[in-house]
Amino acid sequence: MSWISRETIPARPAPPVPSRGWSGTRVAGHLLMALWIVAGASLLYYLAENVMSDFVRNYWEKYLDGIVVTLQLVGLSMVAGAALSLLVALARASRNPFVSGIAYAYVYFFRGTPLLAQTFLIYYGAGSFRPFLSDVGLWWFFRDAWYCAVFAFTLNTAAYQAEILRGAVRNVDKGQWEAAAALGLRKGITFWKVILPQALIVALRPYGNELILMIKGSAIVSLVTIFDLMGETRRAYSRTFDFQAYIWAAVLYLIVVETLRRIWDEIELRLTRHLRRS
Amino acid sequence: MTDILTLISFGPDGWGDEIARGVLVTVALALSSLPFGLVLGFLVALAKNSGEPSLRSAANIYTTIFRGLPELLTLFLVYYGVQMLLNEVARLFVPGATVNVNSFVAGMVALSLVFSSYASEAFLSAFRGIKQGQYEGGYALGLSRPQTMRLVILPQLIRLALPALGNLWLILLKETALVSAIGLDDLLRWAGIAARVTKEPFLFFGGACLIYLMLAMISSIGLSRIETWTRRGEASR
Numbered sequence: 001m002s003w004i005s006r007e008t009i010p011a012r013p014a015p016p017v018p019s020r021g022w023s024g025t026r027v028a029g030h031l032l033m034a035l036w037i038v039a040g041a042s043l044l045y046y047l048a049e050n051v052m053s054d055f056v057r058n059y060w061e062k063y064l065d066g067i068v069v070t071l072q073l074v075g076l077s078m079v080a081g082a083a084l085s086l087l088v089a090l091a092r093a094s095r096n097p098f099v100s101g102i103a104y105a106y107v108y109f110f111r112g113t114p115l116l117a118q119t120f121l122i123y124y125g126a127g128s129f130r131p132f133l134s135d136v137g138l139w140w141f142f143r144d145a146w147y148c149a150v151f152a153f154t155l156n157t158a159a160y161q162a163e164i165l166r167g168a169v170r171n172v173d174k175g176q177w178e179a180a181a182a183l184g185l186r187k188g189i190t191f192w193k194v195i196l197p198q199a200l201i202v203a204l205r206p207y208g209n210e211l212i213l214m215i216k217g218s219a220i221v222s223l224v225t226i227f228d229l230m231g232e233t234r235r236a237y238s239r240t241f242d243f244q245a246y247i248w249a250a251v252l253y254l255i256v257v258e259t260l261r262r263i264w265d266e267i268e269l270r271l272t273r274h275l276r277r278s
Numbered sequence: 279m280t281d282i283l284t285l286i287s288f289g290p291d292g293w294g295d296e297i298a299r300g301v302l303v304t305v306a307l308a309l310s311s312l313p314f315g316l317v318l319g320f321l322v323a324l325a326k327n328s329g330e331p332s333l334r335s336a337a338n339i340y341t342t343i344f345r346g347l348p349e350l351l352t353l354f355l356v357y358y359g360v361q362m363l364l365n366e367v368a369r370l371f372v373p374g375a376t377v378n379v380n381s382f383v384a385g386m387v388a389l390s391l392v393f394s395s396y397a398s399e400a401f402l403s404a405f406r407g408i409k410q411g412q413y414e415g416g417y418a419l420g421l422s423r424p425q426t427m428r429l430v431i432l433p434q435l436i437r438l439a440l441p442a443l444g445n446l447w448l449i450l451l452k453e454t455a456l457v458s459a460i461g462l463d464d465l466l467r468w469a470g471i472a473a474r475v476t477k478e479p480f481l482f483f484g485g486a487c488l489i490y491l492m493l494a495m496i497s498s499i500g501l502s503r504i505e506t507w508t509r510r511g512e513a514s515r
Contacts, residue, residue, distance in 0.1 A: 023330075025328050025329075025330045025333055026330050026332070026333075028333060029325075029328075029330045029331070029332030029333030029334075029336060030332050032325075032332070032333065032336035032337075033332045033335065033336045035336075036336055036339050108491070109487070109491060112448075112452075112490065112491045112494040112495075113452065113487040113490045113491055113494075114452040114453070114454075114455035114456075114466070114490060115452075116455045116456060116458075116466065117455055117466055117469075117483060117486050117487050117490060118487065120466070120469075120470065120479075120483045120486075121479075121480070121483040121484055121486075121487055124470075124473055124479035124480075124483060125479045125480035125483050125484060126480075127477075127479050127480075128478060128479055128480035128481070129480065215348075216346075216347070216348040216349065217348070218348075219348035219349075219350040219351055220350055220456070220459075222350070223350075223459055230348065230350060230351060233351075234354075237358075243358060243359065243362055246351065246354055246355050246358060246359065249351055250347055250351055250355060253346065253347055253348055253351060254342075254343065254346045254347065257346040257347075258342075258346060
């Protein structure tokens with residue numbers, strides 16, 4: 001067995017790490033990052049400089065009120081929209097072509113037209129039916145910009161949420177229905193106890209996106225005289241012509257949206273922990 | 279009550295021609311924001327897809343900002359902010375000079391920014407759908423990196439990104455309604471003026487909604503045409 005070597009080959013030194021060098025992309029990336037850092041630093045400097053200004057002293061409470069109004073509007077219409085979306089989704093799945101056709105038209109209309117136009121249609125358009133609405137006793141509802149905005153947002157988000165729900169329910173495996181039927185569960189109970197919980201987990205991410213879109217979309221209610229965060233901003237700007245009104249609004253919106261996104265990610269992580277293998 | 283047909287007719291008594299002009303502005307705005315948004319979105323997606331961490335985070339900051347801000351606020355920031363900036367610059371050269379920013383251009387810039395940040399996500403997920411072997415195949419054929427991108431990757435990328443981009447186009451079309459807030463005479467603004475003058479708000483805002491719906495339908499037809507066109511190589515399979 002002389003061909004077997006008696007001693008092992010000594011370990012070789014590890015090859016040198018190739019230097020990454022300053023390629024074009026790396027230079028571009030560092031330049032862009034430097035640009036962002038400069039922009040962020042100057043923004044922070046600008047905000048710090050103005051945090052004691054008259055503008056902030058006069059308006060910071062208004063801005064907080066505005067955030068509360070925005071969150072109230074979005075929260076209310078999201079919850080009401082969720083309830084309505086269940087009906088719409090059920091109607092779309094109906095075998096009756098008339099019912100499913102109406103639900104389809106509803107969803108198509110509210111997804112195909114701008115939210116701003118819908119809000120105008122409800123808030124201003126209700127004026128065309130004033131005698132009728134007064135007779136029915138609903139004029140107090142449509143006279144008020146706040147109710148109209150909540151109504152428009154509810155109808156709008158219900159259409160989107162119905163689509164989310166429909167997609168999620170269809171995503172649940174057919175075997176789940178069959179297994180529940182084999183266990184002797186009625187269709188309604190199967191839907192509530194077996195299908196919906198699984199569907200909602202799939203729907204978590206789109207629901208989060210819808211929430212963010214609603215927060216952002218809610219800025220348009222400032223155009224129908226509601227003083228949400230955007231409305232307060234516009235009022236402050238029109239009184240002072242101080243551009244920091246918009247800068248503060250941008251910062252606040254980013255904070256609200258990012259916070260909600262983080263919270264939603266946490267919720268999702270928590271609710272799907274049984275699906276992960278660690 | 280005035281006859282509805284007179285109100286929506288074309289001519290001195292009707293609002294048809296004004297509304298039609300508004301539709302043209304809406305469509306022109308959406309169409310002119312589209313190329314900028316697409317190119318910018320593609321570049322941002324390239325940055326997000328690159329191996330260079332600094333470039334990736336720079337691109338991520340960009341999308342975080344423009345996806346987190348309400349579109350209306352972005353519009354106002356661009357409209358008033360750019361105007362102020364330009365005024366400051368102009369005063370350096372000519373004291374007391376004022377510059378007015380065109381609301382069409384402001385709308386175009388704001389919509390392109392928002393569109394590009396969403397489009398970059400669409401492009402990025404399309405990039406993820408293309409296997410590494412496609413790049414390697416391109417290099418093995420002796421194509422340079424730009425050539426591989428243009429001849430091998432891009433055709434597949436467009437096909438993969440098209441459904442998402444189609445949705446973004448429909449969203450863009452709807453977002454153009456916001457420019458009525460900075461005084462651009464688009465469809466919604468003309469509908470508002472007509473509603474105030476004629477005291478028929480439901481007719482005109484409802485009509486505006488229907489026109490938006492029609493534009494969306496036409497777009498969907500066009501988009502499905504484009505989609506079949508991008509899939510023409512697969513049809514025989």
